[in-house]
Amino acid sequence: MAFVKITEQPSLYDNLEEKSVREILQDINTEDQKVALAVQKAIPQIEKLVTQIVPRMKQGGRIFYLGAGTSGRLGVLDASEIPPTFGMPPSLVIGLIAGGDTALRNPVENAEDDMNRGWEELQEHGVNNLDTVIGIAASGTTPYVVGALRAARAHGILTASISSNPDSPIAHEADVPIEMIVGPEFVTGSSRMKSGTGQKMILNMISTSVMIQLGRVKGNRMVNMQLTNQKLVDRGTRMVADELGLDYEQAKRLLLLHGSVKKAVDAWHTSQNK
Known part of the structure; x- marks a missing residue:
């Protein structure tokens, strides 16, 4: 099958500048409703990836x-x-962007066209065969990502890709290709829209399911979250109070003493069993 960039196909809508604000918003929302269904079709591949990541992270x-x-x-x-969500050190899930941190706010000219830089950055982090490298590119053609996946795979490292075009170059470099086919964007070629929304959903699914499998959630609660503001201290206090049947102030003292819901609950049970 010939490679077709659906992400660059003309929008299903035209004369956008002539539409009312309500029409624009409704049309964007109509397109956005297609995203979750496209992600749903990718679940078997996402599952395949997560089940290979978990034993590696352990x-x-x-x-x-x-x-x-x-x-x-x-x-x-x-x-x-x-x-902050799962209380894991920042060294366990690492995001690399072409052009470095400057590119988070400003475009860095030609950074994504460097086929070697992604692998160089992975090597700077001491990448090894227990790690997993996940390349993200709506087009599926970004040289920075393609080159990194190719080199990582050649070194026996688990690779995955997330793209919005079928049969793309990054899919060919990935052990586990995830293809989320959302169709043309509302503004032609603007992959920050549906493709970006779908990528966010898939990344949430990968990281959250991995963290649950690694024991960072109890019941349905973030028992390892960092207590970095009053909202989170309050949430954690209520978790401890509910779990142990303590009043609010008791629970808060216990939480702040131990630094996380899980540690507070474990310490309480230990003290009660002595």
């Missing part, structure tokens, strides 16, 4: 996300949310 492996532009920013975003 042995000390890490997840690397690589992307350029929107794709890179979304990888960095998901990685940056793991420590």
Whole structure:
């Protein structure tokens, strides 16, 4: 099958500048409703990836996300949310973006066209065969991502890709290709829209399911979250109070003493069993 860039196909809508604000919003929403269904079709591949990541991470492996532009920013975003949400060190899920941190806010000219830089950055982090490298590119053609996946795979490292075009170059470099076919964007070629939304959903699914499998959630609660603001202290206090049947102030003292819901609950049970 010839490679076709659906992400560059003309929008299903035209004369956008002549539409009312309500029409624009409704049409964008109509397109957005297609995203979750496209992601649903990719669940078997996402499952295949997660079940291979978990045993690697139990042995000390890490997840690397690589992307350029929107794709890179979304990888960095998901990685940056793991420590506060699940209490994991920031060294376990790492987001790399073409052009470095400057590219989070500003475009860096030609950064995504460097076929070698992604692998060089992975080597700077000491990438090894317990790690997983996940390349993100709506087009599926970004050289920064393609080159990194190709080199990682050649070194026996588990690779995966997330793209919005079928049979793309990054899919050919991945052990586990994830293809989320959302169709043409509302604004032609603007893959920050449906493709970006779908990427965010898939990254959430990967990282959240991995963290649950690694024991970072109890019941349905973030028992390892970092207590970085009053909202989270309050949430944690209520978790401890509910779990142990303590009043609010008792629970808060216990939580702040031990630093996480899980440690507070474990310490309480230990003290009660002595």
